[in-house]
Amino acid sequence: MTFAWDQSELNDEQSGAVRTENSVLLIACPGSGKTRTLTYKIAYELSRLQNKRQFIVALTYTHRAADEIHDRIEGLGVDTSQLWIGTIHSFCLEWILKPYGIYEPALAHGFRIIDSHEQEKILEELCRTQPGITYWDCEYYFTEQGYVLACRDQSKHRRLHAIFELYFRHLANNRQIDFELMLFYSSRLIQSQPQIARVLANIFPWILIDEYQDTRRIQYSIVAAIVRAGTERTKLFVVGDPNQAIFGSLGGFAMPVAELRQLCSVQLEERALSENYRSTDRLIRYFSNFTVHPTNIHGAASYRTFPSSITYNTNLDRDQLEAELVRLIRLSTDQGVPADQICVVAPWWILLAGVTRRLAGALPEYQFDGPGMVPFSRDQENFWYRLSRIALTEASPTLYVRRCRWATEVIRDLGNEGIDTRELSAARLLRESNSILLDQPDGLQYLREYFAMLMARLGIDWQSHAMLSGHHQAFFDSSAAKIERLRREGAPYIGGIDFFRKVFQHRSGITVNTIHGVKGAEFDVVIAFGLLQGMVPHFSEEAEVDGGSHSAKKLLYVVGSRARKHLYLISECQRMRGGGRGPYAATDVLAECIFDYDVV
Known part of the structure; x- marks a missing residue:
């Protein structure tokens, strides 16, 4: 049954954008119901899918935004089993690097994604080889041609290039990639192996992009390759506000509509949301x-x-x-x-x-709530971070759907590592998790004990799996370093379990x-x-x-x-x-x- 709504739910601008059969660039002013419109568009297209092998793809700037939209769609009563929603990095990992990495020589023998803590340690060590350079000078991003230094001080570039030559060599020698290399190798694969874009175009009738003004050129190119391969069968729904394009230092920009049309080879209809429901x-x-x-x-x-x-x-x-x-x-x-x-x-x-x-x-x-007060590593692709979301949230009816989704992601990660998960369901994982009762006031020690007990209950020898072991060490090393830094800065309470539990609570x-x-x-x-x-x-x-x-x-x-x-x-x-x-x-x-x- 096609998803429907009444006039009280969407205004005319929003309804028109949702119902259009064409690819759309939707310019949304602040407070105009952008997320609601995007949510209804996803729900509408999900309800119209005719092929069980197809997926609606939605790319969000953050995992938090993805979770919010996913929850909203499920709240509308629409089946989300054929929805894939997440960040562009997660998309590249799931749909390009994992299934097709064997075609890229640098990835053919396997790879491991390093988290931000590992990256910081490597770069801090390499910075010691160049006087006057610190880790904070080392922000960079990739284009299709190669990496670009975010540091605007040209006098530092020669020394920074020397550092990055060593950095990339270190990663290659250890079969590691960071988040920027995820995009670079995905772009290279999708350009050198045209069949990848054709396969994905057959799977995705719609690709939706939230906050498009923060998108980098290499990200536009990856999506555009899929849309082009779909030859108008794969549609694009792009939403954002050029006035809020504040990530230019990291390569993000609002691509002009004419350029986006040409890049994607698609008829792109311009629309706008102009009614602000937020501000006076x-x-x-x-x-x-x-x-x-x-x-x-x-x-x-x-x-x-x-x-x-x-x-x-x-x-x-x-x-x-x-x-x-x-x-x-x-x-x-x-x-x-x-x-x-x-x-x-x-x-x-x-x-x-x-x-x-x-x-x-x-x-x-x-x-007081803020990202600087988060007491542990928040690397979203880390297996143990994913599991910590379940460990630190209540088994309440309001969180049940979200926790089920998190449990499904954990099971998928275990399966990707070669672990037999045929007898493991989301319901069982949550049941085992809910039965763990620990009287441990220290947050990190609580998570260590929780992880060990849950894996034992599930019969999983995680230490014999390289990815799980590597992620475990990275999670606890980076978390311990962060807590120590926050304590030195005057937050002695930061390591307590009560503070840990606040991380995934609603803003209070x-x-x-x-x-x-x-x-x-x-x-x-x-x-x-x-x-x-x-x-x-x-x-x-x-x-x-x-x-x-x-x-x-x-x-x-x-x-x-x-x-x-x-x-x-x-x-x-x-x-x-x-x-x-x-x-x-x-x-x-x-x-x-x-x-x-x-x-x-």
Whole structure:
């Protein structure tokens, strides 16, 4: 039966995008129901599948987004057995590298994916061979032609290339690949072995891409090869907002529609979602000052006329910042705003780490949530990380469907390792997991004991399997290193099991995150600081033709469009630049914006 909905669920723009038979590029303004539209499109196309061997593929920027969309589709009552949803890296691993890696000489004798902790250790060691280079200079990404250094300091490039020559040699000698090489080898395979794209095109009638403005050229090329091979039988549904393309330093960009049409050899219909159901009219008017791509945005929230407070403080000294953040948080809670609807945001995590701990000390009645407070490795492709999701969540009805899906992924990983899983179902794995009762206050030790007990109950000798053993060591080594670092920085409680359990819980406290980290989220109140030239935009982008103006506008657009009701902006004084260059100034683009700010 074809999935259907009524007028109360989707507006006309959303319904039109879902029902179209054509490939679509959908430009979605903030708060326009992008995720809902994408969810309904997936559900609609799943319900219309005629072939049991076909899959609808949806590529998301994060695993969290994939889980959210998957849950929503199942909540609509649509069978998801023919849905594949995840990140482009997971897609490449599952559909290209594992089945076809034998055709790539570098992968033909097997390979292991290293996690971010292993990569950091290798690069830190290699950085010692080149004076003046640190691990933080070593960000890079791949194009089809080869790797590109993200470091904007050209004077470091010769030394960085020397490091990467050693790095890639080390990986090759050990049959290892990192996340960037996953994309590179997938691209090479799909170009050198045309049958791969033809096979996948027969399996995928629709490929959907979320947050397309963060997609890299090599990722576009991989998807385009499949779509081209489908010769209009494989359709494309691409969703995003060019005004939020803030991952340019890592190669992400919003490909123009004409270029995307040509690359994919497909008729691509342009559509838009223009109704904002999130923010008040006053907030929309404000963040529209920072658009770089022409966009029509119409307020559609039930509270659109709410009198939003929008402030901009340029007179606050650095040493007064924490006190001001505490004041704004208390002001918000006194106005009835729940703690989980407050977000404190800054351009760099290094600005937030110490502030978060001091806020937690000043506001002990509130919990603080943020990626820098996660106490263990979050490498999504690590087997034990996948299993930790089950270990650290409750056996509750609200989480049952998601935990079943996680259990299915774990069983699939075991099967891929050559373990006989014919007698192992998701229900049994969860039943065995739920029966494990441990009185262990230390988070890492809890997971060690849990993993050992569960594997014993399932009759799996995991230590005799190279992938499981390698992932186990990587998970615990990287987690121990992270906990030690957080403890040194003043978070002694970080290793407790209670803190571990919070990682997979729904957001319950005040969110603390970077601008990049909050993209896609929304809050009643957003408080942003560190809005300084050299941070917004990043100092490396100030050398661009426009002085980094476009980059700064996109970051400010993201900040402003996260807020439903109130927005508090701070460009603090006396935050000092390195090298004795004096204090940072306020972000130029923000300082030049004329607006009737409030005083609170």
